[in-house]
Amino acid sequence: MLKGGRSWIFEKQPAILSTGVVGGPFEKQGKLSDDFDRFFDDLWMGQDSYEKANRTLIEDAVQIALDKQKLQKEDVQFFLTGDLINQITPSSFAARTFSFPYFGLFGACSTSMEGLALAAFLVNHQGAEKVVTGASSHNSATEKQFRYPTEYGGQKPPTAQWTVTGAGYAVVGNGTDFTSPAPRVTSATIGKVIDLGLSDPFNMGGAMAPAAADTMTGHFQDLGRDPSYYDLIVTGDLAGIGRQTAMELMKENGYTLTEQQYKDCGLLIYGEDQPVQSGASGPGCSAAVLYGHLLNEMKKGTYKRILVVATGALLSPLTFQQGETIPCIAHAVSIEFV
Numbered sequence: 001m002l003k004g005g006r007s008w009i010f011e012k013q014p015a016i017l018s019t020g021v022v023g024g025p026f027e028k029q030g031k032l033s034d035d036f037d038r039f040f041d042d043l044w045m046g047q048d049s050y051e052k053a054n055r056t057l058i059e060d061a062v063q064i065a066l067d068k069q070k071l072q073k074e075d076v077q078f079f080l081t082g083d084l085i086n087q088i089t090p091s092s093f094a095a096r097t098f099s100f101p102y103f104g105l106f107g108a109c110s111t112s113m114e115g116l117a118l119a120a121f122l123v124n125h126q127g128a129e130k131v132v133t134g135a136s137s138h139n140s141a142t143e144k145q146f147r148y149p150t151e152y153g154g155q156k157p158p159t160a161q162w163t164v165t166g167a168g169y170a171v172v173g174n175g176t177d178f179t180s181p182a183p184r185v186t187s188a189t190i191g192k193v194i195d196l197g198l199s200d201p202f203n204m205g206g207a208m209a210p211a212a213a214d215t216m217t218g219h220f221q222d223l224g225r226d227p228s229y230y231d232l233i234v235t236g237d238l239a240g241i242g243r244q245t246a247m248e249l250m251k252e253n254g255y256t257l258t259e260q261q262y263k264d265c266g267l268l269i270y271g272e273d274q275p276v277q278s279g280a281s282g283p284g285c286s287a288a289v290l291y292g293h294l295l296n297e298m299k300k301g302t303y304k305r306i307l308v309v310a311t312g313a314l315l316s317p318l319t320f321q322q323g324e325t326i327p328c329i330a331h332a333v334s335i336e337f338v
Contacts, residue, residue, distance in 0.1 A: 004222025006190045013175040013184040013338070014123040017130070020064030021292035022057050023284075024139070024165030030270045035292035036166075037064045043140050043165060050141035054083060054090035057284070058136050059097055061167035065132065069171055073098050077128035080119050081169070082111040083136045083283055085145060090136065100132065109208075109237050110191065110312030111135040112168065112287040113331040117188035119172040120333070134169030134291065137282030146201065146317055161204055161239050161266060162276035168287030183295050187334045189219035193314065195327040201320055205242025205266070205278055208311040211328040212238060213249035216309055219332045220255060227255055230334070231303040232263060234294065236286035236310035239266035239279025265289040286310045298337040305336045 001009045021036045028039040038060060045053040058081065066073070079100035081091045088104050095102035107114040115133035122128040142163040175184050194211040212235050220226065227233060238246055243264040250257050265286045266279035290308055297303055311330040 003187070004218070006218055007222035008117070008121060008188045010120050010124040010185055010187060012124045013186055014120045014172050015175040015182040015184050016295065016335070017171045017173045017182070018065045018068035019168065019170045019291035019295060020061035020068070021168045021288050022061040022064070022166060023288060026139070026274070027164060027166050027269065027288070029274060032269050032289065032293045035296050036288070043138070050138055050144065051085055051090060054085060054136060054138035054141050055093045057138065057165070057167040058083070058090055058094040058169070061134060061136070061169040062094065062098065062132055065169045065171050071130070071171065073100060076100050076130050076132050076171070078103060078122060078131045080105055080115040080131060080133040081135060082106045082115070084108065084142050107329060107331065108312030108314055109281055109283050109285065110310040110329050110331050111283045112236065112290065113308055113310035113333045116170070116172070116185060116333050117190065117331055120185035120188060123172055123174055130171055130173045132169060132171055134167060135283035135287040136167035137163050137165065137284035139163045139165045142282060161237065161278050161281035162270070163282040164269060164280050164285040164288060166284035166288040168284065168291035170291050181337055183298050183335050183337050185333060186336045187223060189215055189222060189332040191215040191330040191332070193327045193329050195325050197325050199323070199325045201315065201326070203241065204281055204313045205238040205240070206245055207313055207326040208328040208330065209238055209242040209245035210249060211330040212242070212246045212309050212311045213253060215330040215332050216250060217253045217255065219307070227257055227261065230261070230305045230307045232294070232306040233257060233261055234263045234265055234306065234308055236330070237266035237279070237281040238264050238311060239281065241278050243267065268293065298335070303337070305334065307332055307334050
């Protein structure tokens with residue numbers, strides 16, 4: 001059901017039935033290592049290119065999610081996913097492996113919640129019984145495409161972020177068939193493209209913060225809610241600079257987010273001793289943190305209601321070279337453990 005200008009209420013409350021979360025060697029050293037299902041010991045992952053390794057991340061995470069529910073690929077109606085590589089080829093090649101009916105998505109780092117919102121919409125309105133959705137990123141493949149190959153050893157400013165090598169995927173199914181308490185998708189708010197004129201590719205958090213604030217404000221207005229409705233509000237990967245900016249913008253919009261209630265996936269995944277500048281980024285960041293750590297915390301009873309706002313910078317190497325500014329977007333999904 002459409003609520004307000006850009007939000008959906010899911011009356012049937014589709015459930016997140018199972019998840020698969022896979023990471024690289026750097027993520028294994030991070031704060032959330034216990035919430036991953038598997039780690040690879042090197043960035044090549046048995047492949048001869050980083051792009052193929054990105055595909056391997058996807059395939060492993062999806063297979064883990066399927067195995068947890070003892071599902072065959074024929075049990076899945078649709079596959080919704082995306083990544084950062086040109087033409088989202090790792091996602092498309094993974095879809096080739098599984099032979100799922102496939103929607104390829106690109107929302108940059110917002111793809112994780114774009115996919116979850118659409119998966120819940122399909123299941124809620126009987127367009128599917130089971131949908132696999134998620135997102136991934138690979139540090140070395142992304143650095144090579146958007147900035148410099150890691151072998152170059154280029155220096156980065158303090159505003160830069162570290163792209164997560166990881167993948168998080170979920171099986172979303174009909175909530176009415178799942179009688180025990182489970183994480184259920186109850187609503188979603190679709191973002192608008194926001195561009196306030198920033199052009200620095202090493203300050204993604206600052207560029208994306210206005211989009212996050214716009215979507216959160218729209219969510220609260222559409223649903224008539226206050227931030228206190230949620231036990232946790234978490235953005236995708238604004239990291240240190242972007243998170244602080246988002247808090248200030250939300251205050252200007254009339255909503256106060258407390259330090260305790262409002263977190264950012266880009267500040268949760270790595271330890272303080274890991275050299276990630278401002279924090280983490282990448283579609284795999286919010287996907288891994290949600291489908292691993294946050295859902296585990298919900299099952300433990302730490303949180304009952306969370307709002308996940310994944311943010312994305314919609315630039316490309318070409319637009320940056322042509323002097324364009326950075327348009328950004330954010331999608332919000334509310335998950336309740338009921």
